[in-house]
Amino acid sequence: MKRLLSALIALLCCWIGTSAPAVAADRVAELRDAALNGDTVAWDVLEGLTTEVGPRLAATPAEARARAFAVEKLKALGFKNVHIETYDMPLWERGVETAEVISPFPQKLVLAALGNSSATPPGGITAPVVAFDGIAAFMAAPDEAVRGKIVFITHHMAQQQDGGSYGELGVIRFAGPSMASKKGAAAIVIKSIGTDNHRVPHTGVTGWPSGVAPIPAAALSTVDADQLSRILARGKPVTLHLTIGAHMAGTAQSGNVVAEVPGRDPKAGIILIGGHLDSWDLGTGAIDDGAGVAITTAAAKKLLDGPAPLRTIRVVWFGAEEPGGFGGEAYAKAHAADRHVLVAESDFGADRVWRFAVRAQDTKNPLIEKLGQVLSPLGITASHGDAHGGTDVGPTAALGVPVVDLGQDGTHYFDLHHTADDTLDKIDPKQLRQNVAAWTAMLAVMANDPGDLGVLPKGHGE
Amino acid sequence: MKRLLSALIALLCCWIGTSAPAVAADRVAELRDAALNGDTVAWDVLEGLTTEVGPRLAATPAEARARAFAVEKLKALGFKNVHIETYDMPLWERGVETAEVISPFPQKLVLAALGNSSATPPGGITAPVVAFDGIAAFMAAPDEAVRGKIVFITHHMAQQQDGGSYGELGVIRFAGPSMASKKGAAAIVIKSIGTDNHRVPHTGVTGWPSGVAPIPAAALSTVDADQLSRILARGKPVTLHLTIGAHMAGTAQSGNVVAEVPGRDPKAGIILIGGHLDSWDLGTGAIDDGAGVAITTAAAKKLLDGPAPLRTIRVVWFGAEEPGGFGGEAYAKAHAADRHVLVAESDFGADRVWRFAVRAQDTKNPLIEKLGQVLSPLGITASHGDAHGGTDVGPTAALGVPVVDLGQDGTHYFDLHHTADDTLDKIDPKQLRQNVAAWTAMLAVMANDPGDLGVLPKGHGE
Numbered sequence: 018m019k020r021l022l023s024a025l026i027a028l029l030c031c032w033i034g035t036s037a038p039a040v041a042a043d044r045v046a047e048l049r050d051a052a053l054n055g056d057t058v059a060w061d062v063l064e065g066l067t068t069e070v071g072p073r074l075a076a077t078p079a080e081a082r083a084r085a086f087a088v089e090k091l092k093a094l095g096f097k098n099v100h101i102e103t104y105d106m107p108l109w110e111r112g113v114e115t116a117e118v119i120s121p122f123p124q125k126l127v128l129a130a131l132g133n134s135s136a137t138p139p140g141g142i143t144a145p146v147v148a149f150d151g152i153a154a155f156m157a158a159p160d161e162a163v164r165g166k167i168v169f170i171t172h173h174m175a176q177q178q179d180g181g182s183y184g185e186l187g188v189i190r191f192a193g194p195s196m197a198s199k200k201g202a203a204a205i206v207i208k209s210i211g212t213d214n215h216r217v218p219h220t221g222v223t224g225w226p227s228g229v230a231p232i233p234a235a236a237l238s239t240v241d242a243d244q245l246s247r248i249l250a251r252g253k254p255v256t257l258h259l260t261i262g263a264h265m266a267g268t269a270q271s272g273n274v275v276a277e278v279p280g281r282d283p284k285a286g287i288i289l290i291g292g293h294l295d296s297w298d299l300g301t302g303a304i305d306d307g308a309g310v311a312i313t314t315a316a317a318k319k320l321l322d323g324p325a326p327l328r329t330i331r332v333v334w335f336g337a338e339e340p341g342g343f344g345g346e347a348y349a350k351a352h353a354a355d356r357h358v359l360v361a362e363s364d365f366g367a368d369r370v371w372r373f374a375v376r377a378q379d380t381k382n383p384l385i386e387k388l389g390q391v392l393s394p395l396g397i398t399a400s401h402g403d404a405h406g407g408t409d410v411g412p413t414a415a416l417g418v419p420v421v422d423l424g425q426d427g428t429h430y431f432d433l434h435h436t437a438d439d440t441l442d443k444i445d446p447k448q449l450r451q452n453v454a455a456w457t458a459m460l461a462v463m464a465n466d467p468g469d470l471g472v473l474p475k476g477h478g479e
Numbered sequence: 480m481k482r483l484l485s486a487l488i489a490l491l492c493c494w495i496g497t498s499a500p501a502v503a504a505d506r507v508a509e510l511r512d513a514a515l516n517g518d519t520v521a522w523d524v525l526e527g528l529t530t531e532v533g534p535r536l537a538a539t540p541a542e543a544r545a546r547a548f549a550v551e552k553l554k555a556l557g558f559k560n561v562h563i564e565t566y567d568m569p570l571w572e573r574g575v576e577t578a579e580v581i582s583p584f585p586q587k588l589v590l591a592a593l594g595n596s597s598a599t600p601p602g603g604i605t606a607p608v609v610a611f612d613g614i615a616a617f618m619a620a621p622d623e624a625v626r627g628k629i630v631f632i633t634h635h636m637a638q639q640q641d642g643g644s645y646g647e648l649g650v651i652r653f654a655g656p657s658m659a660s661k662k663g664a665a666a667i668v669i670k671s672i673g674t675d676n677h678r679v680p681h682t683g684v685t686g687w688p689s690g691v692a693p694i695p696a697a698a699l700s701t702v703d704a705d706q707l708s709r710i711l712a713r714g715k716p717v718t719l720h721l722t723i724g725a726h727m728a729g730t731a732q733s734g735n736v737v738a739e740v741p742g743r744d745p746k747a748g749i750i751l752i753g754g755h756l757d758s759w760d761l762g763t764g765a766i767d768d769g770a771g772v773a774i775t776t777a778a779a780k781k782l783l784d785g786p787a788p789l790r791t792i793r794v795v796w797f798g799a800e801e802p803g804g805f806g807g808e809a810y811a812k813a814h815a816a817d818r819h820v821l822v823a824e825s826d827f828g829a830d831r832v833w834r835f836a837v838r839a840q841d842t843k844n845p846l847i848e849k850l851g852q853v854l855s856p857l858g859i860t861a862s863h864g865d866a867h868g869g870t871d872v873g874p875t876a877a878l879g880v881p882v883v884d885l886g887q888d889g890t891h892y893f894d895l896h897h898t899a900d901d902t903l904d905k906i907d908p909k910q911l912r913q914n915v916a917a918w919t920a921m922l923a924v925m926a927n928d929p930g931d932l933g934v935l936p937k938g939h940g941e
Binding site for chain 1: 530586587677902
């Protein structure tokens with residue numbers, strides 16, 4: 018009760034103390050609520066991108082078509098300085114992918130190769146399965162238990178609002194394959210890093226540290242992984258046949274699409290926002306990350322349509338996030354000399370924003386309180402955690418730029434993440450508009466307030 | 480209120496009037512509630528069949544393994560006269576199946592061939608799409624609008640507790656392909672007859688009346704069908720590339736597995752119950768129809784474990800239901816001389832029984848009231864409709880045998896029906912036990928009551 022009272026008093030003081038920008042606050046509320054109740058830009062962008070381009074794997078012709086779509090759309094919306102910034106990167110392509118239990122109970126299993134997986138020989142491989150529950154059990158296994166076999170790693174991922182389980186269990190996908198290679202495995206199949214129960218495997222990138230030979234690496238759907246566990250539980254030796262055609266295919270071009278809402282004062286710096294335009298190849302990338310580019314574009318459009326903001330808002334549709342953040346790296350390198358005052362990214366679906374976090378030079382910066390005030394009517398409260406940005410804006414943030422996170426509800430995100438099921442029908446238009454409203458409010462404050470969030474040490478948050 | 484009062488009075492009269500079988504009713508309640516609270520047989524059968532056999536397409540080696548599993552399981556449970564009755568039938572096999580929008584927006588679509596579909600040439604076919612919303616619009620189209628094209632028929636199926644929308648919209652799958660062939664189409668793709676939004680197409684049988692040439696026929700997932708509709712809505716010509724490898728593969732053997740709980744009085748007749756052991760090849764056939772054989776077997780087991788019932792209970796795991804009820808036809812032919820007094824089938828998933836229906840010689844038969852009394856504590860009420868049996872017991876019912884339906888909640892049935900997602904994890908063990916309890920109660924009444932449901936005209940309900 019005492020804490021509540023203190024908080025109320027603090028709020029009241031703040032209210033009285035900020036009587037000067039009260040008109041501005043009204044203007045922010047008006048923009049925010051117009052977005053909440055009537056935005057059509059985000060849906061239009063998202064429906065267009067997922068329908069007219071569909072899947073858009075990094076560095077493929079489909080991703081190039083997504084850039085062309087972005088340029089056309091951003092120009093039609095009236096954004097300024099719309100252009101593509103290209104870079105080269107290694108191209109990975111999916112091929113055939115089949116799995117079959119040969120014995121003791123013959124049946125097909127559904128799986129998808131992980132990004133950067135290598136191929137089996139064309140006829141596939143047949144080998145006994147050695148199973149582990151979790152990464153720790155696998156790490157503890159002696160090499161001779163694994164050598165020449167197909168490693169299977171399962172786990173128990175549950176839905177969490179902040180998506181935290183992905184952090185802990187994602188290591189199975191990131192690091193399991195390279196560890197399996199080092200231990201001499203013939204191949205590795207993991208239980209999809211996901212929380213659904215459909216026959217749609219979750220792909221995603223894996224990595225091969227220098228000197229580690231790539232091996233065939235794939236994710237079984239959660240349903241198929243649990244089936245394999247039940248088969249293994251019978252105690253009989255289990256033999257799998259795997260055919261994976263995935264392979265690296267040389268160097269190819271990717272690119273970022275950049276657009277701006279020009280600010281009144283070029284010296285007031287740039288606010289960088291965006292998401293990524295590439296997607297995995299299995300779905301049409303609605304939640305990952307068509308929503309992110311749609312939300313940030315729609316919010317910037319709200320400011321584009323009014324009086325010019327103090328600061329320039331730069332919206333970037335980043336390329337090649339999925340295979341490892343090539344677009345974000347290329348952007349940071351190309352724009353290291355620009356004066357960014359803030360970065361923010363939307364890359365966690367389209368469910369409602371429920372919390373926000375700020376990484377500023379001074380944690381008592383009054384802008385944080387102002388942000389809280391304009392976000393509160395949307396049901397958004399301050400997070401106790403740090404702001405992280407994301408893969409796309411991370412390299413720019415690391416140059417010393419403050420970060421705002423508008424944290425989305427991730428309860429259902431990993432039901433769909435990186436699967437064929439990441440499609441437009443999974444988007445709730447009402448929650449999408451709430452996202453646009455939150456971003457609009459954030460931009461209206463941060464692009465117009467004479468104060469900023471300061472400068473951070475280089476490499477912060479890395 | 481007056482109706483309620485009359486109903487209460489009727490119930491009370493019935494209660495008083497049936498004081499003689501009160502002890503028997505207690506025994507029925509005891510068996511029923513033991514099943515409700517403690518049955519493990521149904522889960523054991525279902526988990527075993529879906530794990531150790533998995534998918535079991537009719538007339539394939541997988542279906543033969545399912546028969547072997549059934550014999551072993553039924554013998555282990557103590558059933559009598561366990562044996563296989565074989566028959567020959569045409570074998571259909573799935574092959575490769577791919578779909579791709581060539582223009583205007585290149586992208587892959589997910590589909591599955593329908594049972595009895597023919598193949599495209601190995602390299603596939605490329606043709607313009609002509610789209611229809613519903614079967615009536617398609618029927619009205621002139622042949623020249625369709626000739627040489629790929630027909631696409633969409634629809635708007637919603638969940639219904641009684642699954643009624645399948646009756647109305649299923650005709651798109653049953654009859655759409657043959658109509659497309661007659662109109663000269665190159666191939667047909669339909670929106671899956673289903674109510675989910677996942678990338679798992681719903682297969683199922685289609686038919687070619689005599690003289691109609693089979694053409695490639697497949698179902699897009701509901702998500703892919705809606706994507707195709709959005710693409711078409713842009714108004715540009717749409718070209719699809721289809722590759723279908725499905726084909727007929729000669730004659731092969733299928734079979735029914737028969738088991739019995741012998742009755743005390745061979746002259747009192749046989750109660751035929753069961754489900755079908757075959758499944759489509761995409762899923763592991765948990766709801767369709769592993770659940771049906773598991774539920775009916777578990778209920779019969781409850782009577783097997785007590786004093787012998789008056790009548791023989793015959794449990795049949797029918798073969799080859801999916802491609803057209805070959806098992807049910809073969810059984811009726813082989814057992815036409817047997818005195819069946821009742822048939823009942825479980826083939827609508829594993830969600831709770833919510834209503835029952837009886838087809839008897841006399842609609843006032845007191846057994847119907849008795850059934851209602853023992854089912855009522857499970858939340859089951861009388862249906863206003865007729866009892867239909869199902870594909871497996873239908874041919875036997877048509878010989879003049881009464882039918883009991885224990886109707887399951889079908890709200891989610893067509894989310895999963897005939898898809899890769901029809902797997903064990905979709906089964907709720909509690910609702911599965913409620914099914915076993917309902918079947919146990921029904922059998923305990925019908926196998927022991929001196930009265931029966933009479934004899935019906937041959938061909939009833941056809």
